[in-house]
Amino acid sequence: MITFENVDVIYPNGFKGLDDVNVEIARGEFVAIIGLSGAGKSTLIRAVNGLVPYTGGTLTVGETVVDPKNKSKLRRLRSKVGMIFQQFNNVGRISVLNNVLIGRSAVTPTWRSLIGWYGAEDKEVAFQSLERVGIVDKAYNRASALSGGQQQRVAIARVLAQDPEVILADEPVASLDPPTARKVLGDLRRIQQDLGITCIVNMHHLDLARDYADRIIGMRAGRVVFDGPTEEATDTVIEDVYQRSLTAEDIATADFPVSLEDLPAEAVAGVVAGEPDRKP
Amino acid sequence: MTAVAERTSAEAGPARVTRPEPPTPPLVNYLGLVVVAVAAFAFFWWTRDDTSVLYLPLGVTTLWAPQWPLIGFLVMLAVLALCWFTRTGVMAAFGALTVVIFSYWAGSNIHFIDRIVEVPGRLTAGNTREQLIGYFNPDWSYLLFSNVAGTSRPIWGEWLITLCMAVVATIIGCFIGLLLAMLASPVSSFSKTSSQTVKAINSVVRSIPDVGWALLFAAFIGGTAYGLGALAAVLALMMFNIGIVAKLLGESIDAVDPGPLEAADAAGANLLQRDRVAVLPAVMPSFVSYSLYVFELNIRASAALGVVGVAGIGGELSRQIRRMSQGYENVGAILWALVIVVLLVDLLSMWVRRKLL
Ligand SMILES: Nc1ncnc2c1ncn2[C@@H]1O[C@H](COP(=O)(O)OP(=O)(O)O)[C@@H](O)[C@H]1O
Ligand SMILES: [Mg+2]
Numbered sequence: 001m002i003t004f005e006n007v008d009v010i011y012p013n014g015f016k017g018l019d020d021v022n023v024e025i026a027r028g029e030f031v032a033i034i035g036l037s038g039a040g041k042s043t044l045i046r047a048v049n050g051l052v053p054y055t056g057g058t059l060t061v062g063e064t065v066v067d068p069k070n071k072s073k074l075r076r077l078r079s080k081v082g083m084i085f086q087q088f089n090n091v092g093r094i095s096v097l098n099n100v101l102i103g104r105s106a107v108t109p110t111w112r113s114l115i116g117w118y119g120a121e122d123k124e125v126a127f128q129s130l131e132r133v134g135i136v137d138k139a140y141n142r143a144s145a146l147s148g149g150q151q152q153r154v155a156i157a158r159v160l161a162q163d164p165e166v167i168l169a170d171e172p173v174a175s176l177d178p179p180t181a182r183k184v185l186g187d188l189r190r191i192q193q194d195l196g197i198t199c200i201v202n203m204h205h206l207d208l209a210r211d212y213a214d215r216i217i218g219m220r221a222g223r224v225v226f227d228g229p230t231e232e233a234t235d236t237v238i239e240d241v242y243q244r245s246l247t248a249e250d251i252a253t254a255d256f257p258v259s260l261e262d263l264p265a266e267a268v269a270g271v272v273a274g275e276p277d278r279k280p
Numbered sequence: 281m282t283a284v285a286e287r288t289s290a291e292a293g294p295a296r297v298t299r300p301e302p303p304t305p306p307l308v309n310y311l312g313l314v315v316v317a318v319a320a321f322a323f324f325w326w327t328r329d330d331t332s333v334l335y336l337p338l339g340v341t342t343l344w345a346p347q348w349p350l351i352g353f354l355v356m357l358a359v360l361a362l363c364w365f366t367r368t369g370v371m372a373a374f375g376a377l378t379v380v381i382f383s384y385w386a387g388s389n390i391h392f393i394d395r396i397v398e399v400p401g402r403l404t405a406g407n408t409r410e411q412l413i414g415y416f417n418p419d420w421s422y423l424l425f426s427n428v429a430g431t432s433r434p435i436w437g438e439w440l441i442t443l444c445m446a447v448v449a450t451i452i453g454c455f456i457g458l459l460l461a462m463l464a465s466p467v468s469s470f471s472k473t474s475s476q477t478v479k480a481i482n483s484v485v486r487s488i489p490d491v492g493w494a495l496l497f498a499a500f501i502g503g504t505a506y507g508l509g510a511l512a513a514v515l516a517l518m519m520f521n522i523g524i525v526a527k528l529l530g531e532s533i534d535a536v537d538p539g540p541l542e543a544a545d546a547a548g549a550n551l552l553q554r555d556r557v558a559v560l561p562a563v564m565p566s567f568v569s570y571s572l573y574v575f576e577l578n579i580r581a582s583a584a585l586g587v588v589g590v591a592g593i594g595g596e597l598s599r600q601i602r603r604m605s606q607g608y609e610n611v612g613a614i615l616w617a618l619v620i621v622v623l624l625v626d627l628l629s630m631w632v633r634r635k636l637l
Contacts, residue, residue, distance in 0.1 A: 082547070113549070
């Protein structure tokens with residue numbers, strides 16, 4: 001379904017985001033990508049729908065080769081590839097239903113979008129998507145008025161309204177509290193299985209990846225350093241991916257919305273020492 | 281003083297570390313600033329006009345010096361000294377010195393101080409008293425019951441025209457401003473080129489003031505004399521509104537959260553769809569509040585536009601100002617009514633804003 005052949009991404013500033021990636025993902029697979037912050041997980045996922053243009057190799061989704069230069073071809077591809085974000089990326093000031101209808105953009109004539117008059121079948125699809133994620137009762141609420149878990153469900157419904165073959169999810173539960181994270185990820189997993197959608201999900205929490213994914217891909221410095229079924233992703237293997245021993249933080253079910261890795265090193269040192277930093 | 285002393289003796293406090301001293305700015309740089317001050321003084325001396333001269337008795341001899349450049353120089357030195365003793369950074373001191381130099385330069389070119397000391401004399405000598413009495417005894421019956429000179433149109437009708445001009449100009453101008461803002465921001469525009477082009481057009485539109493537009497339109501299509509005064513005013517206000525809304529709203533669009541835009545992109549939306557579903561809702565509150573603000577401005581501006589011979593209460597105001605020798609009560613009535621109308625519009629727009637947002 002999705003094939004990376006020697007794919008490179010070089011950012012405009014010359015930084016190599018992906019380095020010779022070769023991955024083949026089958027239809028209906030649920031793949032988790034793990035790796036430390038900065039490993040290139042987002043870059044890999046964004047290359048698939050062209051949000052980050054790849055600069056070398058060949059990237060194929062279904063039958064189509066992804067062509068970052070060809071805008072209209074890219075739009076056609078994106079209509080079948082949904083994307084979910086860490087920050088939900090809903091439009092806060094409009095209703096949940098209108099957010100979900102954004103997922104219908106590619107199949108809606110522009111003039112309908114402009115005057116905000118969607119057809120009956122578009123609305124039907126949107127409502128079905130909301131039913132699937134279980135928040136149909138919130139259809140006419142403002143998106144910004146929902147909790148984090150509900151907002152991410154709106155985002156999933158928006159993606160489902162695209163009738164996607166592939167769903168890309170960039171740290172979809174990293175902003176949610178642990179029980180909600182599990183519920184949302186469980187919903188995504190169930191829907192993905194029901195509809196036979198191929199799913200690529202970035203995570204930095206090993207336990208979630210192990211519980212929900214069929215297959216785990218480990219990344220470090222823009223390269224794929226592990227690729228195998230979930231059972232093979234033992235602690236030793238993951239320690240190799242992370243290049244350090246696993247901490248309770250990596251595996252613990254109790255999860256933090258913000259991981260310590262995201263903080264600057266000094267701040268972490270300060271927190272550990274239990275004192276604000278003080279210059280000598 | 282005592283409180284501090286008590287505090288330090290009473291409390292053990294945390295372990296004492298030597299507290300850092302404020303850093304002393306380098307003296308050399310301050311001397312550089314003094315050189316700048318001297319250079320400025322030299323320039324002001326060079327370009328002085330000898331209106332007033334100070335004689336400085338030095339015991340053995342008496343020196344003379346042009347009064348204002350010398351005072352300016354002393355102010356500059358005082359500012360630098362203050363900065364030095366408060367250990368202000370060199371850049372901040374330079375900033376303060378620049379403010380002094382520029383205000384001296386600009387003020388001396390228009391003889392600001394020389395002229396402003398004359399003002400009290402003029403106020404007592406002229407007809408200020410009658411003017412003030414006139415303004416504070418506005419002739420309301422003129423405003424409510426008379427007609428515009430030489431016509432059968434009532435004065436209060438001019439208010440209605442002013443209001444209608446403001447409404448039409450606001451609606452059309454803000455709508456066009458919205459479109460131009462969308463085209464001007466790189467976030468929502470087609471390409472870098474289109475965004476740069478539209479930005480350049482916006483700057484031109486904005487650089488011509490409202491009165492300038494009114495003069496242009498009155499010259500192109502004809503003013504009140506041809507019955508087109510209201511149209512000229514509306515077009516002028518429209519251009520004025522387009523400039524403001526395109527500028528302010530363009531900046532709001534630049535600052536829009538990129539997340540939802542990316543989500544729309546990822547869903548395969550085209551540019552117009554993205555602008556409509558993700559950008560427009562995000563900037564709608566700003567757009568509404570800018571539009572209301574612009575409406576207020578229009579009411580005010582239409583009074584100034586009257587001076588160039590367009591319709592509305594501004595036209596009547598300028599007519600009354602021209603015949604002011606016959607009494608100040610009419611002008612007073614119009615000005616007071618203007619204050620009241622602007623206040624009412626202000627209240628109204630505040631209320632709408634609160635309801636809407
Ligand atoms: N737009 C960009 N320009 C330059 N470098 C980037 C850009 N985006 C990401 N990077 C760099 O690419 C590397 C991988 O980033 P990313 O894929 O976001 O990592 P992850 O999602 O695994 O945390 C990081 O070192 C990051 O600094
Ligand atoms: Mg990332």
